[in-house]
Amino acid sequence: MSGARDDARGAAIAAKVEAFVREVVAPYEQDPRRGAHGPSDALIAELRAKARAAGVLTPHILADGSHLSHHETAQVLRAAGLSPLGPQAVNVAAPDEGNMFLLGKAASSEQRARFLAPLIAGEARSAFFMTEPAADGGAGSDPSMLMTTATQDGNHWVINGRKAFITGADGAKVGIVMAKAEVGATLFLVDLPDPAIRIERVLDTIDSSMPGGHAVVSIESLRVSADQILGQPGDGFKLAQVRLAPARLTHCMRWLGACARAHEIATAYAVKRHAFGKPLIDHEGVGFMLAENLIELKQAELMIDWCADVLDSGAPGTTESSMTKVAVSEALMRIADRCVQVMGGTGVTGDTIVEQVFREVRAFRIYDGPTEVHKWSLAKKIKRDAAGSANRPL
Structure with a gap:
């Protein structure tokens, strides 16, 4: 096409x-x-x-x-x-869009009918159980620290562990649980609710756009049949990467839309609101902030489209999605902050969505990998690439 x-x-x-x-x-x-x-x-x-x-x-x-x-x-x-x-x-x-993408790529026909179809129909929500509490020494930005275990018992697996920051767990009907089996990290599909999966608490976080919030969850002797493994045992990290690079990008897409709308609202305010004898937008300090927004909105759009094209080429897009996530999340934070500033007191109220967008984008700088983790990963790639071209004339 x-x-x-x-x-x-x-x-x-x-x-x-x-x-x-x-x-x-x-x-x-x-x-x-x-x-x-x-x-x-x-x-x-x-x-x-x-x-x-x-x-x-x-x-x-x-x-x-x-x-x-x-x-x-x-x-x-x-x-x-x-x-x-x-x-x-x-x-x-999120997380349903990313989970639908992963199930569409990796689920069997039976798993698609059971777990994917209700998500596509909008009749169910889902949760991706990967991150673990820091107090437990579990997996966060480093998934290799995975502590949740999966032990085979005949044709079933028994899963035990704790998870944290699980978006949408409260009220979800479909769960994707990452656990450490003898052969490596493995993904299990789970019908929810299940008495073996207990929500300890829903965290009070800065963001508030995702139903169910972000929960701390205990998993105690959860029995899952072998046909509920997504892919093969030990495929967990590989399949997570299938999901994570596109999911980072779709976060960027959605929040770009939100910041574009916040910019519209801030612009309308600056045009109508007068101070010191003229509209706010005619004051250079305000007009320049809106001009900077316009520039960075376009830069974010182009970065997203570039990364999308890389993914559409069939490439994994790991590096490109990290670069895009950093560039876009940081730019959107600046855009949202300027919108609040332009609107003054009104910008910090709930009278418009500008205040919420500011909170959501601040959280986005951490979710799906903090900016610093992506930069660290990119720096490691730069070092590897430099070592591989050490003999190249400069």
Whole structure:
């Protein structure tokens, strides 16, 4: 399929999603069901019913089960992200979008019917159980520190451990659990809720866009049949990489949409609000901040599209997604901060989504790998590349 055709198909779907988010979803932004730990399942169900009726539910997966290209997905997810509620409403939010991508790539036909189909239909939420509590010495940014264990018992596996920062665990119906088997890290598909998986607490975090929040979870003697292994035993890290590089990028796509909307709101405020005899935007300090936003929004868009094209080429995109995650998350933080500053006192209230976008993007600088971990990984690559070209004339 040609790039031009990709752009046309993606643009058409994105236009429908944008219209839905602006006209139907945005009015819900003051709904009290948004909650401190994310929007309630009742609110999500109401929005998804409207998305289904409008023909924009799960728009990144086509009727035949195939996915849009990463480049097309970028167009669609930017549109969905125009409201913090948009990705949930049209079913392209984390962690479900990344989990759908992984299951589409690695699940058996039976597993797709059991675990993937309800996610695509927007009838279930999911959680990816990988990160572990720091107090336990478990896996965080370094997944090789995995402490949760999986022991084979006949045709079943018994899983024990603790997990932390598990997004959406409270209320999820599908779980993907990473545990350390004798042959290495392994992914297990789990029906939720399960009495062996206990939510210790839902953390109070700076962000509030994801239903179920982020939980600390205990797993005690969870029995999982062998046919619930995703891929093969020992494939856990390999399969996690299948998910993680695209998932980092889709986070960038959604939050770019949110920051574009915050910029729109800040611009409208600066045009209407007067101080010292003229509109705020005519004051150089304010106008320059908005100009810087415009530049960095475009830079973020181009970085995302570049990485999407790399993934669409079939390359793993590990380095490119790290570079993009760092560049985009840091740029979006600056953009969101400027929007708050331009709006002054109004910018720190809940009267608009600007305050929430600022909080969400601050968290994004940590989620899916902190900026410093990605830079460290890139520095290691630079060192390896330099060693490999040590004899090259400079």
